[in-house]
Amino acid sequence: xxxxxxxxxxxxxxxxLNSCSMDEPEAIPAEAFVATPSGSLNAxxxxxxxxxxxxxxxxxxxxxxxxxxxxxxxxxxxxxxxxVGSFQSSLESMYAEHLTDPKVLVSLETPSSSVYVSGEVRExxxxxxxRPMTAIEAIMEAGGFSKYANAKRVYVIRNxxxxxxxxVLNVSDTLSGTNSSAFQLRPYDVVYVKESNW
Numbered sequence: 001x002x003x004x005x006x007x008x009x010x011x012x013x014x015x016x017l018n019s020c021s022m023d024e025p026e027a028i029p030a031e032a033f034v035a036t037p038s039g040s041l042n043a044x045x046x047x048x049x050x051x052x053x054x055x056x057x058x059x060x061x062x063x064x065x066x067x068x069x070x071x072x073x074x075x076x077x078x079x080x081x082x083x084v085g086s087f088q089s090s091l092e093s094m095y096a097e098h099l100t101d102p103k104v105l106v107s108l109e110t111p112s113s114s115v116y117v118s119g120e121v122r123e124x125x126x127x128x129x130x131r132p133m134t135a136i137e138a139i140m141e142a143g144g145f146s147k148y149a150n151a152k153r154v155y156v157i158r159n160x161x162x163x164x165x166x167x168v169l170n171v172s173d174t175l176s177g178t179n180s181s182a183f184q185l186r187p188y189d190v191v192y193v194k195e196s197n198w
Contacts, residue, residue, distance in 0.1 A: 026165045028183070041079045041087060043067050044112025049091070053101025060109060073098045084108060113187035117142035120149035120193040134182040136174055138191050145193060151175060153194035158186060 041047065043065050051057045057072045064070075067080030074094045079087055088106040095102040113129040115138055122143025127133075133141075135156055145151060151172040158165045173179035185191070 026167055028167050028169075041082055041084065041108070042112050043080050045079075045108060046110035046112075047079065048105075048107045048109045050105040050107075051095075051099070051101075052103050052105065053099055063112075115185050115188065116190045118190065118192050119155075120146040120195050122146055129185065129187055133185050135169055135185060135191055136171055136182070138185055139171070139193065142191075148195050150194045150196040155190075155192040155194065156183065156185070157190040157192065159188060 041063055043063050045063045046060060047063065047069065048060050049058065049069075049071065059072075061069050061071075063079050067078055068076045069079045070076050071091070074091075077091070077094070082090070084106055088104055091104040091106065092102050095104060108130065111128050111130040114126045115129055115133070116126055117138050118124045121139055122145075124142060127138055127141045135154060139145065139154070152170045154169040154171045156167045156169060158167070167183070169183055170179065174182075
């Protein structure tokens with residue numbers, strides 16, 4: 001994890017430890033249980049564009065802050081906000097007048113979005129958000145709970161409109177099957193697993 005990411009997690013952990021007993025967590029909004037569409041490209045994503053009929057043109061490129069990528073023959077094309085499949089189809093149409101075989105393959109190599117998992121997990125760190133992901137899935141990606149984890153007190157910190165919102169999840173209920181609601185993570189969420197008191 002980068003020093004910036006480590007600093008952010010440390011700051012939020014300090015925030016938790018100092019305010020857990022003083023502040024009540026936010027009520028979990030209904031939209032937290034709705035997955036966001038997968039496959040949309042964002043600024044900062046690294047994509048691979050392959051041309052089966054002209055492999056010498058194959059390239060890997062980062063989506064620019066303005067949401068565009070610069071491609072051979074056709075120049076700058078808007079990529080952000082587009083589904084990978086529809087972006088690929090659009091490129092094939094654009095290349096139809098330039099290439100004998102206009103087939104184009106687009107794949108997401110490195111997503112720009114991620115979440116951070118810390119606290120009582122086996123492998124804390126940054127996890128790429130390359131698909132819709134729930135809080136429990138992120139914990140499993142981080143190696144699962146440590147033996148000191150309190151699965152009844154899992155915090156999700158979300159930056160909304162410049163303010164940190166704190167939600168408390170009882171993942172123990174999810175694991176036992178008494179709660180089937182899946183808390184869906186958003187880019188840059190921090191998941192913090194509290195230490196058990198016993």
